[in-house]
Amino acid sequence: MGDKREISRRTFLNYALMGTGGFLAAGMITPMIRFAVDPLLQGHAGGDKVAVGSPDEFSAVPKRVEFKVHTKDGWYESESTLTAWVTKNEKGEILALSPICKHLGCTVSWGTGPGQPNEYFCPCHMGRYTINGEHILGTPPTASLDEYETEVKDGKLYLGKVKANPRPGVTG
Ligand code: FES
Numbered sequence: 001m002g003d004k005r006e007i008s009r010r011t012f013l014n015y016a017l018m019g020t021g022g023f024l025a026a027g028m029i030t031p032m033i034r035f036a037v038d039p040l041l042q043g044h045a046g047g048d049k050v051a052v053g054s055p056d057e058f059s060a061v062p063k064r065v066e067f068k069v070h071t072k073d074g075w076y077e078s079e080s081t082l083t084a085w086v087t088k089n090e091k092g093e094i095l096a097l098s099p100i101c102k103h104l105g106c107t108v109s110w111g112t113g114p115g116q117p118n119e120y121f122c123p124c125h126m127g128r129y130t131i132n133g134e135h136i137l138g139t140p141p142t143a144s145l146d147e148y149e150t151e152v153k154d155g156k157l158y159l160g161k162v163k164a165n166p167r168p169g170v171t172g
Helices: 007-044
Strands: 049-052 061-072 078-087 094-097 120-122 127-129 146-154 156-163
Touching: 049 061, 078 156, 094 156
Parallel strands: none
Antiparallel strands: 049 156, 061 078, 078 094, 094 146, 120 127, 146 156
16 A cells, blocks of 8 residues: 555646746736836946037137937936037137036026126126136125036047036136
8 A cells, every 4th residue: 555645636726727827927027027126237327428529619719519418317217408618728628617507506608798708697696607617706606617527539529427616716
């Protein structure tokens, strides 16, 4: 007499159905989990710079350029248009300034201030900045205009992230 355990047809069908159901559930859930955590696993592209033209296009007179940046934050992707005021000094050094006023965030322009053709001007509260973005003491802004990271490569000027402008304020 052996120690055989017989399994009923009903039990066998239950096991078979459970196995098939589990297999199908795993097939559906795995892609969902992967979709949910994928952005976290991919990391950031980071450090992308955008070409805005040839360095030869720029001079000591500020030139306004617009460029598009693609940003990805987790699951959220967007495209936005940024602006920079770009100058190239006599040494060939390039400076790309953000147009966002450091007082309350209005947009500055070059040479539009009344009687100040060689300054950046913010029309919201008469903020003024020098050609290097230094804030002019006695006007509302308390910091110099931020600047973009710059890089010249293969005959093109690339702009990157915005960083603080270390230049202090100056008397106007
Ligand atoms: S926001 Fe520019 S001066 Fe106030």
